[in-house]
Amino acid sequence: MSTVKPAIQKSEKLKGVCYDIRGPVLREANRMEEDGQRIIKLNIGNPAPFGFEAPDEILHDVIRNLPDSSGYSHSKGLFPARKAIMQYCQEKGIANVTVDDIILGNGVSELIVMAMQALLNDDDEVLLPAPDYPLWTAAVRLAGGMPVHYLCDEDNDWQPSIEDIRMRITPRTRALVIINPNNPTGANYSRELLLEMLQVAREHDLIVFADEIYDKILYDGEEHIAMASLAEDVLCVSFGGLSKNYRAAGFRSGWMIISGAKKRATGYIEGLEMLASMRLCANVPSQHAIQTALGGYQSIDDLVKPGGRLYRQRDLAWKLLNEIPGVSCVKPKSALYLFPRLDPEMYPIEDDEQFALDLLRKEKVLIVQGSAFNWPGTDHFRIVLLPSADDLVEAISRIGRYLASIRR
Ligand code: PLP
Numbered sequence: 001m002s003t004v005k006p007a008i009q010k011s012e013k014l015k016g017v018c019y020d021i022r023g024p025v026l027r028e029a030n031r032m033e034e035d036g037q038r039i040i041k042l043n044i045g046n047p048a049p050f051g052f053e054a055p056d057e058i059l060h061d062v063i064r065n066l067p068d069s070s071g072y073s074h075s076k077g078l079f080p081a082r083k084a085i086m087q088y089c090q091e092k093g094i095a096n097v098t099v100d101d102i103i104l105g106n107g108v109s110e111l112i113v114m115a116m117q118a119l120l121n122d123d124d125e126v127l128l129p130a131p132d133y134p135l136w137t138a139a140v141r142l143a144g145g146m147p148v149h150y151l152c153d154e155d156n157d158w159q160p161s162i163e164d165i166r167m168r169i170t171p172r173t174r175a176l177v178i179i180n181p182n183n184p185t186g187a188n189y190s191r192e193l194l195l196e197m198l199q200v201a202r203e204h205d206l207i208v209f210a211d212e213i214y215d216k217i218l219y220d221g222e223e224h225i226a227m228a229s230l231a232e233d234v235l236c237v238s239f240g241g242l243s244k245n246y247r248a249a250g251f252r253s254g255w256m257i258i259s260g261a262k263k264r265a266t267g268y269i270e271g272l273e274m275l276a277s278m279r280l281c282a283n284v285p286s287q288h289a290i291q292t293a294l295g296g297y298q299s300i301d302d303l304v305k306p307g308g309r310l311y312r313q314r315d316l317a318w319k320l321l322n323e324i325p326g327v328s329c330v331k332p333k334s335a336l337y338l339f340p341r342l343d344p345e346m347y348p349i350e351d352d353e354q355f356a357l358d359l360l361r362k363e364k365v366l367i368v369q370g371s372a373f374n375w376p377g378t379d380h381f382r383i384v385l386l387p388s389a390d391d392l393v394e395a396i397s398r399i400g401r402y403l404a405s406i407r408r
Helices: 024-034 056-068 079-092 107-119 135-142 162-167 191-204 263-278 284-295 300-304 309-323 352-363 389-406
Strands: 102-105 125-130 146-153 173-179 207-211 236-241 254-259 381-384
Touching: 024 352, 056 284, 079 102, 079 254, 079 284, 102 107, 102 263, 107 135, 107 207, 107 236, 107 254, 107 263, 125 135, 135 146, 146 162, 162 191, 173 191, 191 207, 254 263, 300 309, 309 389, 352 381, 352 389
Parallel strands: 125 146, 125 173, 173 207, 207 236
Antiparallel strands: 102 254, 236 254
């Protein structure tokens, strides 16, 4: 006799959690590739597969230290790695950071999830940028919190609107997240803007979470100002790692730095330490790369300076996108992405995931739709500027051809 057992469902906790950068459109692209089709992928900020490999000295260090990496490390991470991050804090002007204020993780991703799990009670609100890097929104929801998005203003170089941030604060708001340099817009915030955001945090007693993973990928002489360097009286948690600045995304190596009003936050820090202990430690071989990375030759500078490969590709992709009728794109000052706008009069897109799927099936180009970044419209998409110049030219020309075919 056979009994039908009930389907096994995902947990209620996962309701409303989504990370669409690796969602249905990517699954369709994977299916098409398995079918033997060649797709130009402009979807993920993963430098190494596009020929932006991690510096040799980092690889050698990991290999050299491998025989000593078989055991767990301290939950917060190896001392020399944390010491190197502490010194980096001094260079960035972040005051009063000790080795104990630094926790290493398996990428910034793990630490973002931990930071939200340790903080939020049900329905606590967190202010996040729109557009955002969607892991932040997903992590807030997973922790039972409520993401509240503030608008970044495309007409003002994608700077966050302070007015909008203020409007969205309620008695339940616990924290303000800034992503600077920004994924997906390429914005890099001025000191004045950071000070204004900090003032809001100060007035409303918010924790500031500063995701600064792209802090060395800066074009046109831009300078990055660490939020925590301005925030001695506000609790600030800053995030960085090896994935982008050092093109070592596969190493899964990141860190969080707790600074500012630490004395008031012993309870929260205890929570973070408990979560760090529960996952025992971050991947140990990759922790060995941190000291060499931070202290060694900063080879990313060669890629972002005029004539460097990232610089050239940023200029090329930006120019080609803006040449398509009805497409406008703010020039990125930093990071690895472009976030162009489609004129809704010419391209009345109702469902931008469907738009991305149609473009994929018709032209074999993989982009990410703007709504995946919690952008409240259907008129944007993101591309990465990592593929070769030839692939960028080909992909953007196919995007132009597809847009011409749906143009009103
Ligand atoms: N934060 C931002 C803004 C990112 O763009 C990414 C990856 O794309 C991450 C965090 C995750 O980085 P990691 O590889 O360190 O987990």
